[in-house]
Amino acid sequence: MSPDSLFRPVDDAFDVIPLGGTGGFGMNLTLYGHAGKWLMVDLGMGFAGDGVPGVDLLVPDPSFITERKKDLVGLVLTHAHEDHLGAVPFLWPRLRCPIYATPFTAAVLRLKLVEHNLQNEVEIHEIPLAGGFQLGPFALRYIDVTHSIPEPNLLTITTSAGTVVHTGDWKLDPGPVVGRLTDVDGLKSVGDAGVIAMIGDSTNAMTPGHSGSEADLQTSLTSLFARYDQRIVVACFSSNVARIESLARAAAANGRHVAIVGRSLWRIIEAAHETGYLKDLPDFATGRDASFLPRDKVVFVCTGSQGEPRSALARIASGNHPELSLDRGDTVIFSARPIPGNEIEISQMQGKLLKRGVQIVTAKQEFVHVSGHPARDELVEMYQWIRPQIAVTVHGEYAHQAAHAELARECQVPHTVVPANGDIVRVRDGAAPEIVGTVTTGVLAVDGKRLLPIDSSVIKGRRRAIEQGGAVVTVVLDHKGRIMAPPVVSATGLLSADQDQVALRKVVADVELELDGMTGPELRNDAEVRETTRLAVRRSVFGLTGKKPAVDVHLVRVA
Numbered sequence: 001m002s003p004d005s006l007f008r009p010v011d012d013a014f015d016v017i018p019l020g021g022t023g024g025f026g027m028n029l030t031l032y033g034h035a036g037k038w039l040m041v042d043l044g045m046g047f048a049g050d051g052v053p054g055v056d057l058l059v060p061d062p063s064f065i066t067e068r069k070k071d072l073v074g075l076v077l078t079h080a081h082e083d084h085l086g087a088v089p090f091l092w093p094r095l096r097c098p099i100y101a102t103p104f105t106a107a108v109l110r111l112k113l114v115e116h117n118l119q120n121e122v123e124i125h126e127i128p129l130a131g132g133f134q135l136g137p138f139a140l141r142y143i144d145v146t147h148s149i150p151e152p153n154l155l156t157i158t159t160s161a162g163t164v165v166h167t168g169d170w171k172l173d174p175g176p177v178v179g180r181l182t183d184v185d186g187l188k189s190v191g192d193a194g195v196i197a198m199i200g201d202s203t204n205a206m207t208p209g210h211s212g213s214e215a216d217l218q219t220s221l222t223s224l225f226a227r228y229d230q231r232i233v234v235a236c237f238s239s240n241v242a243r244i245e246s247l248a249r250a251a252a253a254n255g256r257h258v259a260i261v262g263r264s265l266w267r268i269i270e271a272a273h274e275t276g277y278l279k280d281l282p283d284f285a286t287g288r289d290a291s292f293l294p295r296d297k298v299v300f301v302c303t304g305s306q307g308e309p310r311s312a313l314a315r316i317a318s319g320n321h322p323e324l325s326l327d328r329g330d331t332v333i334f335s336a337r338p339i340p341g342n343e344i345e346i347s348q349m350q351g352k353l354l355k356r357g358v359q360i361v362t363a364k365q366e367f368v369h370v371s372g373h374p375a376r377d378e379l380v381e382m383y384q385w386i387r388p389q390i391a392v393t394v395h396g397e398y399a400h401q402a403a404h405a406e407l408a409r410e411c412q413v414p415h416t417v418v419p420a421n422g423d424i425v426r427v428r429d430g431a432a433p434e435i436v437g438t439v440t441t442g443v444l445a446v447d448g449k450r451l452l453p454i455d456s457s458v459i460k461g462r463r464r465a466i467e468q469g470g471a472v473v474t475v476v477l478d479h480k481g482r483i484m485a486p487p488v489v490s491a492t493g494l495l496s497a498d499q500d501q502v503a504l505r506k507v508v509a510d511v512e513l514e515l516d517g518m519t520g521p522e523l524r525n526d527a528e529v530r531e532t533t534r535l536a537v538r539r540s541v542f543g544l545t546g547k548k549p550a551v552d553v554h555l556v557r558v559a
């Protein structure tokens with residue numbers, strides 16, 4: 001493959017490039033190339049694990065497309081989940097392209113942009129539900145599907161080379177509670193017209209059966225609430241507007257008010273009200289107002305289902321929430337799936353609640369959650385309607401993508417591709433797909449005010465400093481290489497300046513010994529002095545502590 005800079009999408013095919021969203025969940029970003037132009041679908045973020053100290057959020061490295069942004073016709077968003085639009089505030093300044101979204105997604109995006117002071121810069125085009133629009137050589141159409149947020153959209157992308165389908169996140173929910181039903185007739189007619197490739201959601205490709213319906217869940221929650229006579233707290237994702245509606249209806253059926261606890265929930269409710277959702281419900285109370293209600297007359301809805309340390313539920317569990325406290329006999333319902341990687345935090349938080357005598361209900365004991373992604377039976381139905389020549393499996397870890405590809409083959413899809421981020425997947429009518437090259441990809445950490453590559457020396461150095469400690473040593477020489485003052489050493493997080501003076505003096509002595517052993521020319525060479533000093537400190541600290549710190553050498557030359 002020629003270098004990135006020479007790559008241009010061809011005229012008689014689509015070049016599909018996932019820059020994020022494969023090989024793991026989060027950071028969805030897919031490029032579609034055709035006739036020299038590029039279309040971006042979704043720009044999501046991910047959450048950093050413990051491997052990236054001091055960093056919460058991750059975004060995909062967009063450099064491949066920022067280098068050719070003059071050929072980028074726009075960013076089209078499928079829906080308002082963070083893993084699909086959360087990177088916009090961080091990466092849009094590098095792209096500065098118009099953004100296209102349906103009304104609810106646009107409303108959520110605007111609220112996010114306000115927080116980053118970008119609301120007056122970003123050009124957002126609101127597309128009506130089921131709307132069509134043209135961007136450069138790409139004719140686009142949104143098709144209604146169901147998911148776990150209002151206005152999830154499947155996208156059809158048509159050029160002179162044919163049509164591809166980008167499913168976005170979807171499921172087939174016959175009772176979604178909020179929003180429209182999946183447009184099955186629309187999907188069938190897309191399939192009847194012929195589809196080259198379907199780029200689709202692999203999340204639950206290993207889950208047999210059907211994902212279940214939000215309407216059935218509402219019935220279950222209604223009878224579940226009836227069992228309790230003290231406070232009920234439900235933790236769910238703030239973006240799950242249908243769940244908020246289900247909880248409100250289940251609460252009303254049990255003579256309980258709903259109180260909303262947490263800023264992110266209020267923000268999504270604002271976006272929902274703005275775009276016509278969550279109507280005809282009793283008003284939501286604030287946590288403070290509801291704290292004065294009798295314990296059996298209220299359901300608190302809050303965030304924190306993933307054990308997030310700053311969430312409302314984490315503070316309730318620790319007993320330091322300003323508005324809401326729980327006691328023996330109260331119940332906390334986890335109405336969300338634990339995202340892999342969060343298990344320890346969730347279990348620690350549940351432990352704190354249990355110690356207070358609070359009862360915990362999760363999806364393991366009761367029907368309190370339905371997934372927003374298609375299980376295998378739903379994937380089969382979609383393949384029967386769309387009948388693509390090629391299945392490109394994205395939105396999952398490799399195992400989910402591979403299971404999805406296998407299922408597509410069982411559904412008589414002639415070709416399947418399990419791409420990795422950066423693969424250029426060329427799909428063409430009547431031909432087998434090819435991976436014609438790979439482009440630069442990576443992950444950027446949102447680190448305070450900066451975006452840093454996750455494998456950069458800063459992040460690596462921070463990880464090393466956290467795991468092994470850090471040491472700083474100052475060496476003062478003159479230009480002839482004579483030592484003008486004793487070295488000064490500190491080792492924050494390893495050796496205490498107060499309590500480890502003997503050890504620190506030993507490190508200084510070891511450095512002096514090494515410097516004494518150097519020849520005149522060596523001592524006049526800055527690089528050699530630095531490296532010898534660095535190794536001496538490392539060896540000495542290792543001998544004392546068993547740790548190999550990151551060492552910074554400050555070499556001062558005096559006249």
Ligand SMILES: [Zn+2]
Binds near residue numbers: 028081083169395
């Ligand atoms: Zn997603």
Ligand SMILES: [Zn+2]
Binds near residue numbers: 079081147169
């Ligand atoms: Zn989603």
